[in-house]
Structures are given as C-alpha cells and as structure tokens.
Amino acid sequence: MAVELCLLLLLLFCGSTVSEVQPIYKPPPGTLDFGFVPSKTYDTGAYHEPGPIGILFKIVHAFLYLVQPNPFPQDLIRKVAQQKFGNTQGDYQKPENVVLTLQAIYYEIGFIVSAALGLLFILLLPLVGLCFCMCRCCDNCGGEMHQRQKKNADCQRSCFATFLFVASLIISIGVLCAYAANQHLTSQVRGAKKLVNSNFKDLKVFLNDTPAQIDYLVSQYNTTKDKALSDLNNVGPLLGSRVQEQLGKEVRPALDAALTMAGAIRETKEALENVSVSVEVLQEGTERLHANLTDVKMHLSNTLNDSACSAAQAASTCNIIRNSLNQLNINANFSGLPGVSSQLAKVNDVLKIDLSSLVQKGYAAFNDTPDLVVNQTKNILSDIKNVLESIGSNISSFTKTLPVQKILADLTIYLTQSEAYVQDYFPLVEQYDFYRWLGCLILCCMVVLIVVFYYLGLLCGTCGYDKHASPTTRGCISNTGGNFLMAGVGFSFLFSWVLMIVVVLTFVTGGNVEKLVCEPFEDKTLFKVLDTPYLLNQQWKNYLSGMLFKNPNINLTFEKVYSDCKENKGIYTSLHLEHLFNINEFLNISMYTEDVALRIEHIQINLSKIILLDEIGKENLLNFSSSGIDGINFGAYLTEINKSVTKVDLLSFANDLEARADQLPKGALENALKGHANNIRMIHNQQVVPLEQAMSTLNQSIRLLKRTSSELMVKVKNVISAVNAAQLLINNNASLVIVQETKKYMDTIVGYFEQYIDWVKESIAMEVAACKPIANVIDTAVDIFLCSYVTDSVNTFWFGLGGSSIFLIPAIIFAVKLSKYYRRMDTEDVYDE
Numbered sequence: 001m002a003v004e005l006c007l008l009l010l011l012l013f014c015g016s017t018v019s020e021v022q023p024i025y026k027p028p029p030g031t032l033d034f035g036f037v038p039s040k041t042y043d044t045g046a047y048h049e050p051g052p053i054g055i056l057f058k059i060v061h062a063f064l065y066l067v068q069p070n071p072f073p074q075d076l077i078r079k080v081a082q083q084k085f086g087n088t089q090g091d092y093q094k095p096e097n098v099v100l101t102l103q104a105i106y107y108e109i110g111f112i113v114s115a116a117l118g119l120l121f122i123l124l125l126p127l128v129g130l131c132f133c134m135c136r137c138c139d140n141c142g143g144e145m146h147q148r149q150k151k152n153a154d155c156q157r158s159c160f161a162t163f164l165f166v167a168s169l170i171i172s173i174g175v176l177c178a179y180a181a182n183q184h185l186t187s188q189v190r191g192a193k194k195l196v197n198s199n200f201k202d203l204k205v206f207l208n209d210t211p212a213q214i215d216y217l218v219s220q221y222n223t224t225k226d227k228a229l230s231d232l233n234n235v236g237p238l239l240g241s242r243v244q245e246q247l248g249k250e251v252r253p254a255l256d257a258a259l260t261m262a263g264a265i266r267e268t269k270e271a272l273e274n275v276s277v278s279v280e281v282l283q284e285g286t287e288r289l290h291a292n293l294t295d296v297k298m299h300l301s302n303t304l305n306d307s308a309c310s311a312a313q314a315a316s317t318c319n320i321i322r323n324s325l326n327q328l329n330i331n332a333n334f335s336g337l338p339g340v341s342s343q344l345a346k347v348n349d350v351l352k353i354d355l356s357s358l359v360q361k362g363y364a365a366f367n368d369t370p371d372l373v374v375n376q377t378k379n380i381l382s383d384i385k386n387v388l389e390s391i392g393s394n395i396s397s398f399t400k401t402l403p404v405q406k407i408l409a410d411l412t413i414y415l416t417q418s419e420a421y422v423q424d425y426f427p428l429v430e431q432y433d434f435y436r437w438l439g440c441l442i443l444c445c446m447v448v449l450i451v452v453f454y455y456l457g458l459l460c461g462t463c464g465y466d467k468h469a470s471p472t473t474r475g476c477i478s479n480t481g482g483n484f485l486m487a488g489v490g491f492s493f494l495f496s497w498v499l500m501i502v503v504v505l506t507f508v509t510g511g512n513v514e515k516l517v518c519e520p521f522e523d524k525t526l527f528k529v530l531d532t533p534y535l536l537n538q539q540w541k542n543y544l545s546g547m548l549f550k551n552p553n554i555n556l557t558f559e560k561v562y563s564d565c566k567e568n569k570g571i572y573t574s575l576h577l578e579h580l581f582n583i584n585e586f587l588n589i590s591m592y593t594e595d596v597a598l599r600i601e602h603i604q605i606n607l608s609k610i611i612l613l614d615e616i617g618k619e620n621l622l623n624f625s626s627s628g629i630d631g632i633n634f635g636a637y638l639t640e641i642n643k644s645v646t647k648v649d650l651l652s653f654a655n656d657l658e659a660r661a662d663q664l665p666k667g668a669l670e671n672a673l674k675g676h677a678n679n680i681r682m683i684h685n686q687q688v689v690p691l692e693q694a695m696s697t698l699n700q701s702i703r704l705l706k707r708t709s710s711e712l713m714v715k716v717k718n719v720i721s722a723v724n725a726a727q728l729l730i731n732n733n734a735s736l737v738i739v740q741e742t743k744k745y746m747d748t749i750v751g752y753f754e755q756y757i758d759w760v761k762e763s764i765a766m767e768v769a770a771c772k773p774i775a776n777v778i779d780t781a782v783d784i785f786l787c788s789y790v791t792d793s794v795n796t797f798w799f800g801l802g803g804s805s806i807f808l809i810p811a812i813i814f815a816v817k818l819s820k821y822y823r824r825m826d827t828e829d830v831y832d833e
Contacts, residue, residue, distance in 0.1 A: 129493025177800030453488030
C-alpha cells in the first residue's frame with residue numbers, strides 16, 4: 001500500500017506538468033531561459049570496493065567457474081517456474097518434468113559432484129577414524145609400540161615431516177582465509193547501518209525534493225507569461241513594424257518616386273530661370289562684342305592703309321592681315337532664341353504648393369502604423385493578458401487541489417516507521433551476526449587446534465630427535481612431539497566431519513546464490529527472467545504493469561525501470577505513469593492557446609486613415625506635366641550653344657597679328673599692330689570669356705530641361721499610379737498582410753508556451769523525481785549486501801575452511817607415519833653380533 005501511495009504521489013506531481021500533445025506548427029521564437037530544476041545530490045554510492053580481500057573473492061569466483069562453467073540458465077528457470085510440481089500424484093513422472101529435472105541436474109552437476117564428495121567425506125572420515133582407533137587398540141595400524149630398523153629411516157622421517165609441514169601450512173592458509181572472510185562479513189554487517197541510513201536519507205530527499213521541483217516547474221510558467229506579456233506590450237514595434245515592413249515594399253517606392261518628382265519640379269524651376277537669365281546675358285553680350293569687333297576691324301583697316309604698308313618689305317604682310325579681318329566677327333546669334341517665360345510662370349504656379357511637404361506628411365502617416373496598431377489593439381490585448389493570468393491561476397489551483405501534503409505526510413510516516421523498524425531490529429541482526437561470527441570462530445579454532453598440535457609435534461619431534469638414540473631410548477621431548485601429532489590426528493577425526501558439514505551447506509548455498517543471483521543481476525539477465533510474460537502471474541503478461549496499473553498489457557519491465565533509475569531518470573518516465581494518470585487534457589497546449597489564438601486572430605487594424613498623397617498633390621503633379629517645358633525648342637538652343645562665340649579664336653588671332661607685326665621693320669606700323677593685338681586680347685578676356693560661361697550654364701540647363709521633359713506626362717502618371725496602388729493596398733488589401741503578420745505574431749506567442757511544455761516534458765523525463773535512490777536501494781540490497789557482503793564472504797569462508805578440511809586427510813596420514821619416528825617405543829629390533 002505504501003509503495004502504491006508513493007507512486008501515486010510522484011504521479012500526481014508529475015502529472016501537473018507533462019503533456020504529450022504535438023504542436024502543429026513550430027515557429028522560431030526567441031529562446032526562453034527556464035534555468036535549472038533544483039536538485040540535491042544523493043549520498044549513497046551504490047558501489048562496494050572490498051579492498052585487499054577482493055583478491056580472495058576473485059580466486060573463489062574462478063573456483064566457482066571451474067565447478068560451474070555453464071551460463072545462466074534463463075530458459076530452464078522460466079520453464080521450471082512455469083511448471084507446477086506436486087499438485088497431483090505422478091507430476092514428477094511426466095516426460096516434460098523429467099526432462100527439466102535432467103536439465104537442472106546437468107546444470108548443477110558441478111555442485112552435485114562436489115557436494116557428493118563432501119557427503120562422502122562426512123560419512124567415511126568418522127568411520128575410518130573409528131576403525132583406525134579400534135585397529136590401533138588391537139596393536140595394529142601402527143598401534144604396536146615397536147619400530148623396525150630400516151636403512152632409509154632418516155629419509156622417510158624427513159619426507160614425512162616435510163609433507164606434514166606443507167599440509168599444515170596449507171591448512172593454516174585456509175583457516176586464515178576463513179577467518180579473514182568471517183571478520184570481513186562481521187565488519188561489513190556492522191557498517192551496513194551507515195549504508196542503510198544513507199539509503200533512507202536519500203529516500204527522504206527524494207520525497208521532500210520532488211514537491212520543490214514541481215513548484216519550480218509551475219513557477220517557470222511566469223517566465224513564459226512574462227515573455228508573452230512583453231511581446232504584447234510591444235505589439236507596436238513587433239506586429240505594427242511587421243505590417244509596416246510588408247506594406248512598405250510598395251508604399252515606400254511610391255512615396256520615394258513622388259518625392260523625387262517634387263525635387264525635379266524645383267530643379268526645373270532653377271533650370272528655366274538659368275535659361276532665361278543666360279539668354280538675356282548672351283543677347284546683350286553678343287551685341288556689345290559685335291560693336292567692339294567692328295571698331296577693331298575699322299582701326300586695323302586704317303592702320304593697314306598707312307603708307308608704310310606700301311613698302312616692299314611690308315606689303316605682303318599687310319595684305320595677309322587685311323585678308324584676315326573678315327574673321328573678326330561674332331559666330332552665334334542668340335537674338336532669335338524663343339523665351340521660356342511662360343513655362344517658368346507655370347512652374348512657379350506649381351511650386352506655390354509644397355509637394356515635398358505633402359509627401360513628407362504621407363511618410364509620417366505611414367510611419368505611424370505601429371502607433372495605430374497599439375491604439376486599435378488595446379482592448380484585445382487586455383483580454384489576452386487576462387487569459388494568460390487565468391492560465392497561471394488554473395495551473396496553480398490545480399496543483400493545490402491535489403492531496404499532495406496528505407500523501408506526502410503518509411509516505412513520510414511510512415518511511416519513518418520503516419527506518420525505526422530497521423533501527424530497532426538492527427541490534428538483533430548484529431546479535432545474530434555475533435553468534436554466527438562466534439560459531440565460525442569456533443570452527444576456525446578447531447582447525448587451529450589441530451594445526452597447533454601438528455606444529456608442536458613437528459617442533460618437539462624435530463628438536464628432540466636424537467639419531468643416536470634407539471627407538472626405546474628416545475627423549476621426552478621427541479616422545480611428546482609424537483604424542484602431539486597423534487593428538488592432532490585424533491582431533492582431526494573428531495572435528496573434520498563437523499567442518500565438512502558446514503562447508504557443504506555453505507558451498508551449496510553460497511555457490512548457487514553467486515551463480516543464480518549475483519552474476520545474472522550484474523549483467524541484468526535476472527531482470528530478463530523476471531520480465532518473462534506470464535511467469536510471476538499466469539494471468540498477467542507484464543507483472544510490473546499489472547501490479548502498478550492493473551493493466552498487464554502495458555510494456556513495463558523490471559529491466560527498463562531499473563536501467564532508467566540507474567541513469568537517474570525521472571520516475572514518471574521510468575514507470576510510465578502516464579498510463580495511471582493521463583494529464584493530456586490538463587496540459588493540452590491547444591487548451592490554453594486556443595483562447596489566445598482566437599483573440600489575436602480577431603485583431604482588426606484599420607489603416608484607412610493613412611493618406612499617402614492627397615488630391616492636391618496629385619493635381620500639382622499633373623499641372624507640372626502640363627507646364628509646357630516639353631514644348632521648348634531645344635534644337636534651336638542646342639544649335640546656337642554648340643557654336644563658338646566668334647568665328648575665330650581672338651587670342652589666336654591676336655597672337656598671330658603680333659607675330660606678323662614682328663616681321664615688319666621697326667617703326668610706327670609695328671607698334672600700331674601690336675596695340676591692336678593687345679586690344680583684341682582685352683576684348684576676349686572682358687567679353688568673350690563671360691559669354692562662354694553663360695553659354696555653359698545655358699547648355700546645362702537646356703539639357704536638364706530636355707531630360708525632364710522627356711515623356712514627362714508618362715512619368716507623372718506612373719508616379720500617380722504607384723501612389724494610388726499603394727493607397728489602394730493600404731485601404732483595401734492591407735487586411736491580408738495584417739492577417740499574415742498577425743498569424744506570425746500569434747505563432748510567436750504560442751511558441752513560448754510550446755517551449756515551456758517541451759522544457760517541462762524534458763525536465764519530467766530526466767530531472768524531476770529522479771529515481772536514482774530506488775536503484776540504489778536495489779543495488780544496496782542485492783549487489784552490495786547480499787552479494788558483496790554476505791555471499792562473497794560466505795564463499796570465501798567455505799573455500800578456506802573446505803581447503804583446510806581436505807588437507808586434513810594427508811596431514812593425518814603423514815602425522816601417523818611421522819609419530820612412529822618421534823615416540824618412545826616399548827620394543828625394538830635386536831641384532832646378535
């Protein structure tokens with residue numbers, strides 16, 4: 001009853017934290033840290049190191065292997081256990097029972113033969129001793145106090161003494177082994193109290209620590225809840241940002257295009273202004289330049305008409321200069337270029353509305369999506385938080401409704417009573433062990449008494465022997481030695497059969513326990529026999545599950561339970577307690593997440609208040625497209641821009657004029673021409689260079705306007721279409737995006753619960769109520785106490801005592817033979833001279 005209560009307690013504890021429900025979807029949420037389940041270290045070390053006497057144990061194991069080399073007979077034991085003997089007359093004559101009996105005899109043949117020899121020893125040695133005594137009383141069998149003289153008497157005496165000494169030495173070694181085993185067993189029994197107390201302490205820790213572990217598992221729900229609440233409190237950055245990110249794939253490019261178009265409008269205005277100013281500058285500048293170049297040509301012509309040019313040396317040079325004067329003229333004519341004032345006026349009208357500001361408002365409205373999500377989900381999130389709180393309350397209330405304290409108190413009382421019972425009866429065990437130790441010591445003393453007589457006989461006989469003395473004149477010491485030897489022989493006949501009875505009984509018992517219990521327990525074959533279907537109960541396929549759960553069809557084996565507990569796994573997993581208490585309904589993940597999921601799915605987010613670009617902005621874009629910049633005659637502008645300001649480079653012309661002046665004779669003509677060259681350079685620097693800069697500005701502006709006006713209407717319509725499409729997505733199709741992102745958000749929240757359940761299941765399987773103490777109790781009872789303490793010691797005892805008893809036979813023979821050489825004879829052989 002107490003065992004069932006213990007199992008029920010652990011079951012109820014474990015039942016509040018495990019579920020077998022498999023999640024449908026496993027999202028990748030952030031990993032939660034649940035810490036480590038609190039656990040205490042068990043004190044019992046279920047391992048025994050025998051120390052130096054372990055060498056003797058190994059020798060005994062090797063001897064038992066020689067006696068019984070057959071493997072553990074699993075099939076034989078199963079068949080024997082399943083057979084019913086003696087229920088009706090003639091059961092033993094059944095063929096199958098005869099076969100089993102023969103198989104058992106074959107397996108035990110080593111023990112049977114050894115026991116038969118022991119029984120023969122028990123029966124024959126006292127009988128031989130009796131006959132030997134009667135024979136000696138009739139002065140036969142060495143009883144006649146007469147010794148015949150032989151030439152090899154000294155050699156025989158030495159051999160008999162040596163053989164007797166060796167036999168006595170072997171007997172001494174055997175009795176020492178028996179004494180050591182006897183002492184070892186007593187010391188281990190006395191030390192077993194500490195081991196028993198350690199096991200009881202571990203069982204108490206096992207019971208007391210389990211509730212704390214379960215409380216820890218339950219308390220870690222708060223970690224899951226806190227993480228879920230944190231995500232709920234950050235619904236804006238989490239859900240809102242996800243929605244914004246998905247919508248932004250279309251919204252942001254549309255707004256970027258509108259903003260780019262707003263910049264293009266400003267650039268267009270600047271370009272038109274530059275065109276207007278540059279054309280005006282070029283028109284005025286070319287008029288001044290034309291007048292100045294006309295003056296230069298007139299003055300040069302007057303200079304070349306000077307009489308000095310008529311001279312032979314200057315005539316050709318002057319003619320060349322005169323012919324080049326037509327090059328001093330303007331090349332580009334900007335007076336015929338059309339104006340852009342009407343286009344500029346329309347663009348200025350467009351710029352009266354700040355399109356960039358309107359686009360930025362669209363950006364701001366779209367960036368407020370997380371705040372819209374927060375504001376529109378306040379009520380639903382409040383409901384979800386209440387659900388999370390109710391889940392925690394349900395878990396706590398469920399664990400409180402369990403009769404944990406009562407069951408725990410009952411188990412603690414039972415364990416305390418068991419411990420008190422053991423403590424009360426342990427002195428009785430020690431008392432009986434003292435009687436056993438005393439009896440074994442008496443047996444050892446019997447052998448020691450015999451050996452002492454032999455040693456004294458050898459000592460006195462060897463020391464008191466005088467080879468010059470005749471058998472009738474031997475000394476007192478030598479005669480005493482012979483008497484000691486005969487006393488040893490007499491005690492050998494008296495005690496040997498008693499010793500052999502003890503040896504046979506302990507040999508048969510201890511040897512079979514070693515072979516049939518200890519060795520199969522070590523390699524777990526004993527558990528395989530116990531797990532045989534219908535063995536322990538003919539109605540139950542699995543005995544352990546039938547005893548615990550009243551359901552023998554559950555595959556629960558002794559071997560699996562022992563192995564799991566040996567590995568310190570949780571008792572819920574080791575005993576498959578889910579078959580006794582199904583907690584799937586309590587910790588079904590859908591049971592708790594369904595309400596959360598439903599409320600999250602009901603989140604309705606309306607983004608229709610987001611206006612990316614109003615109608616004013618769109619109309620502004622259309623007005624820009626109809627501003628007329630595409631009607632500008634860009635060909636006329638580019639034609640004049642691509643021309644040079646003058647027909648000839650004035651600097652080159654001035655340099656060439658100065659070079660030709662140097663070819664003339666020194667005088668007024670040369671100086672006048674050089675003066676004209678400098679004047680041309682000054683015109684170039686002061687008038688041509690500014691005109692070239694104005695032409696460059698005009699060139700850049702015209703080309704910018706040309707690029708902007710290229711398919712301007714199409715570009716504007718594309719921008720407006722993109723904005724309209726993005727606005728349509730927000731107004732009509734955003735619900736699909738919101739549903740998708742809400743599903744991901746919900747999966748993340750639910751994933752925290754799944755992590756918690758998985759962690760609980762893993763903790764239950766490996767850490768909570770770890771049943772190592774149960775395996776330790778079994779190991780302590782069987783492997784340590786029964787096998788290491790008792791069986792090994794008993795086997796070593798009979799091994800030593802049996803060896804001593806067997807060597808008593810040669811010791812008797814040699815002692816009887818040797819005593820003839822030490823005792824004083826009544827008569828001796830006399831030879832006449």
